[in-house]
Amino acid sequence: MLKLEDMAKKIEEFKNEKEIFLEHIQKAGLRRTAQRDLILEIFLRTEEHLTSEDLYWLVQKEDPSVGHTTVYRTLKLLTEAGLAREVRFGDNKTYYEHHYNHEHHDHIICTECGKVVEFFSPEIESMQDAVAHKFGFIPTHHSLRLWGVCEDCQHKANESHPTMASGAQPRVRVKTIAGN
Amino acid sequence: MLKLEDMAKKIEEFKNEKEIFLEHIQKAGLRRTAQRDLILEIFLRTEEHLTSEDLYWLVQKEDPSVGHTTVYRTLKLLTEAGLAREVRFGDNKTYYEHHYNHEHHDHIICTECGKVVEFFSPEIESMQDAVAHKFGFIPTHHSLRLWGVCEDCQHKANESHPTMASGAQPRVRVKTIAGN
DNA sequence: TTGATTGCAAAGCATTTGCATGCTA
DNA sequence: TAGCATGCAAATGCTTTGCAATCAA
Numbered sequence: 001m002l003k004l005e006d007m008a009k010k011i012e013e014f015k016n017e018k019e020i021f022l023e024h025i026q027k028a029g030l031r032r033t034a035q036r037d038l039i040l041e042i043f044l045r046t047e048e049h050l051t052s053e054d055l056y057w058l059v060q061k062e063d064p065s066v067g068h069t070t071v072y073r074t075l076k077l078l079t080e081a082g083l084a085r086e087v088r089f090g091d092n093k094t095y096y097e098h099h100y101n102h103e104h105h106d107h108i109i110c111t112e113c114g115k116v117v118e119f120f121s122p123e124i125e126s127m128q129d130a131v132a133h134k135f136g137f138i139p140t141h142h143s144l145r146l147w148g149v150c151e152d153c154q155h156k157a158n159e160s161h162p163t164m165a166s167g168a169q170p171r172v173r174v175k176t177i178a179g180n
Numbered sequence: 181m182l183k184l185e186d187m188a189k190k191i192e193e194f195k196n197e198k199e200i201f202l203e204h205i206q207k208a209g210l211r212r213t214a215q216r217d218l219i220l221e222i223f224l225r226t227e228e229h230l231t232s233e234d235l236y237w238l239v240q241k242e243d244p245s246v247g248h249t250t251v252y253r254t255l256k257l258l259t260e261a262g263l264a265r266e267v268r269f270g271d272n273k274t275y276y277e278h279h280y281n282h283e284h285h286d287h288i289i290c291t292e293c294g295k296v297v298e299f300f301s302p303e304i305e306s307m308q309d310a311v312a313h314k315f316g317f318i319p320t321h322h323s324l325r326l327w328g329v330c331e332d333c334q335h336k337a338n339e340s341h342p343t344m345a346s347g348a349q350p351r352v353r354v355k356t357i358a359g360n
Numbered sequence: 361t362t363g364a365t366t367g368c369a370a371a372g373c374a375t376t377t378g379c380a381t382g383c384t385a
Numbered sequence: 386t387a388g389c390a391t392g393c394a395a396a397t398g399c400t401t402t403g404c405a406a407t408c409a410a
Contacts, residue, residue, distance in 0.1 A: 033390060053374085066392085117315050131326065141327050142326045145322060147322060212410095213408080245366095247367040249366075250365080
């Protein structure tokens, strides 16, 4: 696919997500505001896992008047609208990632450097549903996280290095193709 | 198996877990104290998912002089020793469950009543390992949680009822046999 | 005796809430 | 105009930390 087409698709996608958002706002009897528009805008253009805090600082750069609270509240709103998804990687922070128009996926997290790889396994998905039904549950959603040592960190294993547990490590998000 | 044998096995298991604990304490150059003994004791005899808070109150009943802090610190210790495992069900609390001598398992959580069912699926387990290796990771551990509506709540679906999101619901732990 | 352990109070941290003010529909 | 939204400060809830006193080895 051409770059131009990629961009066109991206723009299209943004438009759709904004429409979804406005629709949700209307249905819920809420109001469209400049802050919500800006926060959504910046959220959409950022293809990363980010915390409310992260997003807050990005928003700050464009409009320093926006407060922490509004970002929190808007992220909840985006989650309700199906545009964002909450994820946790074990560092006791809530990350948000795009949800609408994005394939569902799970995460592998490196215990050494904090790198996060996204993957998708249809087999695991269907077995999860099977298990849920076996216990009489109608499944709604799930969370699967795998932890381990990534290739890079296995090679660095000789050198001494701090582990993730011992301090904040930069988190890297690695885009990945489907798993199985 | 006779009840008597069950009890004998239980006692045996407790003894082992205590030994593990003492061993861990020794290896780490730490010290055995009355508080740690008591907290471990009560943790072991409680076959539930419990929070530090929960455990604190149970301990209080037997020794009101023990503080919150010590329970927190001891639970961390038990986790390091491999006797406890931290779990989260989405209500933003850290639960602890027995880990040593207990089969590894995952959880299905009812989104309506908060019921938690434990299950184990060897197939899912091995697929998880396969996925990790595919991405170059050496897997260490994982967390799989399924959410859905349990059988009871499906039947109650006609009556009006609050959802879990709208308030604290009693959490029930259901002991379960292996999943697949 | 030495240094780990405890309990209290205080601090942290992420998140939520109360409320007066501002703004959308 | 009605009432939702905002931003600040304060409150919350869970967890950790500083510290003086205590206790195990």
